[in-house]
Amino acid sequence: MDSDRRDNPAMIRMWRIYRTAKEMCMDRGYQMLEEDINISLAEFVDRFGKEGDHEPDRSRMGFSAKPSEAMLIKYTDPPTPKVPNPQPQIGEIWIDFSGDENVGLKQLRDFMQHLVSTSYYSGILITPKPITGMALRLLRGSTQFEDGPRGGVETFEEQHLLVNITKHELVPKHVLLSKEEKAQLLERYRLKETQLPRIQVTDPVAKYLGLRRGQVVKIIRRSETAGRYASYRWAI
Amino acid sequence: MGPKSILKSSAVPADAVDARKPPVNEQHLQVALQHANIIQDQKNVEQEILNATLELLEFPPDSKADPARPSPSDAHKFKTLVMPFQPNDYDALIEERNCADLCGYALCPRPRKKVPSASKLHFVDSRDRGVQIVPKKMLEVWCSDDCARRALYVKVQLNEEPAWMRRTGGGQEIEILVENTEALEFALPLRLKSKNKVQGELKDEDGEDIAAAWALADEALAELSQERGDKDSMPRTELIKAKIEERTNVKTPSAPSAETTASSAHMAIEGHIPKSDAKKTKDADDDEEDNDWDD
Numbered sequence: 001m002d003s004d005r006r007d008n009p010a011m012i013r014m015w016r017i018y019r020t021a022k023e024m025c026m027d028r029g030y031q032m033l034e035e036d037i038n039i040s041l042a043e044f045v046d047r048f049g050k051e052g053d054h055e056p057d058r059s060r061m062g063f064s065a066k067p068s069e070a071m072l073i074k075y076t077d078p079p080t081p082k083v084p085n086p087q088p089q090i091g092e093i094w095i096d097f098s099g100d101e102n103v104g105l106k107q108l109r110d111f112m113q114h115l116v117s118t119s120y121y122s123g124i125l126i127t128p129k130p131i132t133g134m135a136l137r138l139l140r141g142s143t144q145f146e147d148g149p150r151g152g153v154e155t156f157e158e159q160h161l162l163v164n165i166t167k168h169e170l171v172p173k174h175v176l177l178s179k180e181e182k183a184q185l186l187e188r189y190r191l192k193e194t195q196l197p198r199i200q201v202t203d204p205v206a207k208y209l210g211l212r213r214g215q216v217v218k219i220i221r222r223s224e225t226a227g228r229y230a231s232y233r234w235a236i
Numbered sequence: 237m238g239p240k241s242i243l244k245s246s247a248v249p250a251d252a253v254d255a256r257k258p259p260v261n262e263q264h265l266q267v268a269l270q271h272a273n274i275i276q277d278q279k280n281v282e283q284e285i286l287n288a289t290l291e292l293l294e295f296p297p298d299s300k301a302d303p304a305r306p307s308p309s310d311a312h313k314f315k316t317l318v319m320p321f322q323p324n325d326y327d328a329l330i331e332e333r334n335c336a337d338l339c340g341y342a343l344c345p346r347p348r349k350k351v352p353s354a355s356k357l358h359f360v361d362s363r364d365r366g367v368q369i370v371p372k373k374m375l376e377v378w379c380s381d382d383c384a385r386r387a388l389y390v391k392v393q394l395n396e397e398p399a400w401m402r403r404t405g406g407g408q409e410i411e412i413l414v415e416n417t418e419a420l421e422f423a424l425p426l427r428l429k430s431k432n433k434v435q436g437e438l439k440d441e442d443g444e445d446i447a448a449a450w451a452l453a454d455e456a457l458a459e460l461s462q463e464r465g466d467k468d469s470m471p472r473t474e475l476i477k478a479k480i481e482e483r484t485n486v487k488t489p490s491a492p493s494a495e496t497t498a499s500s501a502h503m504a505i506e507g508h509i510p511k512s513d514a515k516k517t518k519d520a521d522d523d524e525e526d527n528d529w530d531d
Binding site: 105134135 | 282283286289290293328329331332334335336
């Protein structure tokens with residue numbers, strides 16, 4: 001990037017975070033535009049820079065994403081006699097960049113109410129600083145929390161999205177399995193799901209992929225002897 | 237369905253064990269229940285604290301309330317809500333209120349103080365401690381020093397012990413630093429009313445004395461039971477029984493027969509016969525002969 005003026009470090013920082021957030025949505029299976037993901041710094045400054053000073057305007061950076069066909073299928077349970085045509089457990093997502101320095105219960109609740117009122121299925125809040133302990137507690141119980149959106153709310157710190165961790169050479173490829181694939185896997189190896197190795201939902205890659213408890217990921221590594229080696233982990 | 241297992245089905249022996257030793261399993265059940273109840277208690281208390289925090293976040297309801305002279309209903313509500321808190325929960329509440337740009341003291345509706353300069357650290361000159369360097373954040377917690385005093389007055393009274401471990405349930409009454417003490421004391425109608433109902437008939441000329449005496453006695457009894465740690469608020473099943481049961485049918489010991497020692501002698505490790513092996517042998521020749529050597 002060879003621009004005549006020196007860019008604001010805060011702007012560059014925000015640009016990288018924005019791109020990682022977009023890539024994260026694409027890796028999860030949401031529909032994304034190619035040019036949105038590869039947005040150049042100059043264009044980013046153009047679109048999201050504040051007038052006058054070159055500070056990023058976080059309130060304008062929020063975006064929504066619709067799940068792709070493949071993702072919808074992946075998140076739909078196989079039909080059962082009781083539920084002949086099940087609904088996908090996924091929907092439109094809203095990603096918001098918090099402008100407040102400190103995010104506490106109040107901001108988080110406002111965000112949740114915003115998601116519910118605009119009927120998004122789930123949401124991601126990207127905050128400049130870690131959120132408060134009480135807000136974390138609210139998040140943990142938010143599946144039962146009647147005010148929250150159905151798909152739950154995730155939060156990320158800006159600092160953790162500066163770099164896309166899945167592009168690091170030591171991070172193997174993680175592929176989420178659908179319910180059906182999971183059942184096939186368990187039958188193929190005659191396992192119960194409790195007999196699989198585990199991965200925590202707080203694991204960085206699991207957070208990146210937005211894994212939910214009970215889902216299984218296939219982890220594909222390079223192996224010197226076997227070429228490719230696949231292992232499976234159960235998210236807890 | 238997968239192919240049928242060639243292994244012996246384990247359902248039958250498991251059932252047999254169940255039938256033979258119900259007390260053991262019952263005890264396991266009780267232990268499991270006990271621990272599950274403890275965890276459930278913890279969750280309930282956490283939820284309660286979270287809800288209280290959410291409520292105190294928008295406290296007081298009247299935006300012109302005076303923290304020095306809170307209305308009786310506000311004060312009462314604050315006291316009851318803050319009862320299950322630990323000091324660190326209270327700190328979290330202050331933090332949350334600051335995030336919402338309010339003074340940290342929950343009975344104060346004013347916004348928190350803003351330090352005009354942007355520097356992170358500030359000099360504070362106090363008479364008793366001299367000049368100190370204080371982070372800006374610490375200066376912006378309260379609206380005034382009075383509110384800080386009032387809030388910390390509550391904090392030091394909070395119980396360090398988590399609410400689910402407190403023997404007396406809720407915890408003791410919390411005092412708040414107010415100027416209109418008389419007004420607040422006057423306004424505790426709930427408790428007085430219920431007492432009047434019980435001793436309603438005694439309200440004659442000297443009935444009031446009697447009622448007062450009764451109230452005192454009740455109070456003393458309640459205090460006593462608190463001291464003793466009576467758990468009327470949280471009835472829990474105890475695992476340890478105070479009653480000692482004697483074992484009634486004790487057989488006279490019999491000398492070991494030569495036959496049994498001979499059959500298991502090869503299993504012995506320095507005279508001790510491992511249990512798992514013993515069980516296997518027993519299962520194997522259950523249907524053939526009934527010469528149990530370990531009954």
